[in-house]
Amino acid sequence: MTTTTIAAPRSPRRLRGRTNTELYAWLFMRVSGVFLIVLVFGHLFVNLMVGEGINALDFAFVAGKWADPLWQVWDLLMLWLAMIHGTNGLRTVINDYAERDQVRMWLKMLLYVAAAFTIILGTLVIFTFDPCPAEAAAELLPSFCPGA
Amino acid sequence: MTLTTEAPGATPAEAPSAIPSFQVTMRLRRFNPESDTEPRWENHTLTMHGTDRVLDALHKIKWEIDGSLTFRRSCAHGICGSDAMRINGRNRLACKTLLKDLPLKKPITVEPIKGLAVQKDLVVDMEPFYAAYKSIMPFLITTGNDPSRERRQSPADRERFDDTTKCILCAACTTSCPVYWSDGQYFGPQAIVGAHRFIFDSRDEGAEQRLEILNDREGVWRCRTTFNCTDACPRGIEVTKAIQEVKQALLFRRV
Known part of the structure; x- marks a missing residue:
């Protein structure tokens, strides 16, 4: 025979998963938003306004930027914050508007996979970017490379 | 003495004639669970006065035109909170919304509040x-123990x-x-x-x-x-x- 346990009167309601996930997600949106304003406008200013402005933008310009640890960190932060910020925003949209549990789950899976793929690929490019790969054919190399 | 009593000679019927009257079309979202499968729209054109509220128009329809119109209302003075409905696409209390404040050239739409199941006409499952x-x-x-006096609280x-x-x-x-x-x-x-x-x-x-x-x-x-x-x-x-x-x-x- 099983015994039923009766909760003591006035004991707090048992809540499913007492976590602060939604709180942290909400807070992250605010904090990352502030950082992104600085990062994105700084990025636009340096790329489009400083010096020759947009006319200076080419492969060499990007290669030069990623040779500098400052811009590596800058772009890495921008990539991660923007991707997580956007993914979390889309997650709330899916939660708000997908009515069926199955649809909601698959949309979110697709979202997370796409976000993870973009973040990993972007991070890899920022850190392993080499404008003059040693084994490449000479005609494919930009003019500033020693082999070209 | 702030109470006012009606002057002995005044005729009560005289008062409404001084208030401007106008034609208004009420466009109601009706649903009868016994005969309808889908909600439907129903229009009524009424002569109303400048002092009338949406609730008065609903009363006029229910009392004089179609007694089957169903809606909730209790105090009719904005305190009980029974008659919340979607008036011209916005949630309002029918007893606090004056007809003259709404655009009268177009029909005034009245729907049940959204997001709760409609039971009949403007009545939803609360x-x-x-x-x-x-x-x-x-x-x-x-x-702890209850105090023997009231629980005191500062105005702040x-x-x-x-x-x-x-x-x-x-x-x-x-x-x-x-x-x-x-x-x-x-x-x-x-x-x-x-x-x-x-x-x-x-x-x-x-x-x-x-x-x-x-x-x-x-x-x-x-x-x-x-x-x-x-x-x-x-x-x-x-x-x-x-x-x-x-x-x-x-x-x-x-x-």
Whole structure:
């Protein structure tokens, strides 16, 4: 025979998963938003306004930027914050508007996979970017490379 | 003596003739569960006066044209909160909305409030709404022995939650919330207002429990600050502000 346990009167309601996930997600949106304003406008200013402005933008310009640890960190932060910020925003949209549990789950899976793929690929490019790969054919190399 | 009595000679029938009258078309969303499969629209053109409210127009239809029209109303003076409905696409109390304040050139649409199941015409099932309110424990929670006198509170402490004590549970805010329309699990603005009234009450000791309930996945974090609720509230409660204050309390655990 099983015994039923009766909760003591006035004991707090048992809540499913007492976590602060939604709180942290909400807070992250605010904090990352502030950082992104600085990062994105700084990025636009340096790329489009400083010096020759947009006319200076080419492969060499990007290669030069990623040779500098400052811009590596800058772009890495921008990539991660923007991707997580956007993914979390889309997650709330899916939660708000997908009515069926199955649809909601698959949309979110697709979202997370796409976000993870973009973040990993972007991070890899920022850190392993080499404008003059040693084994490449000479005609494919930009003019500033020693082999070209 | 502030009471005024009618002057002996005055004829009561004289008064309405002095008030301008006009033609108004009421466009009602009707649904009879016994004969309809889908809700339908029904128009009535009435002669109304400048002092009449939407509720008076509904009364005129029910009492003089079609007695089957079903809607809730009790006090008819904006206190009981029974007659919240969607008037020209906005949640209003029918007893507080004057016809002359609405654009009379076009029909005035009257629909049941959204997000709750329609039972008949303008009557919706309010149970899910009340269930959300109950779940935030809308009663005083204290520990220890009850005092032999009343629980005292300073005017400043009373002021802290004054705004949210005005709630009449009409559901205008909750059923104006787009998150509530698409997600029936969300507590809704009214339940958060109800919780706010106790969380910020200096005499209450259940704030931690209530905050924990609202920290849920379907709690305050689902609020998108669209201000529909603040706009809809017939009592002028700053609903979105109250929700933000609960979020802040959760964030800093500083009540």
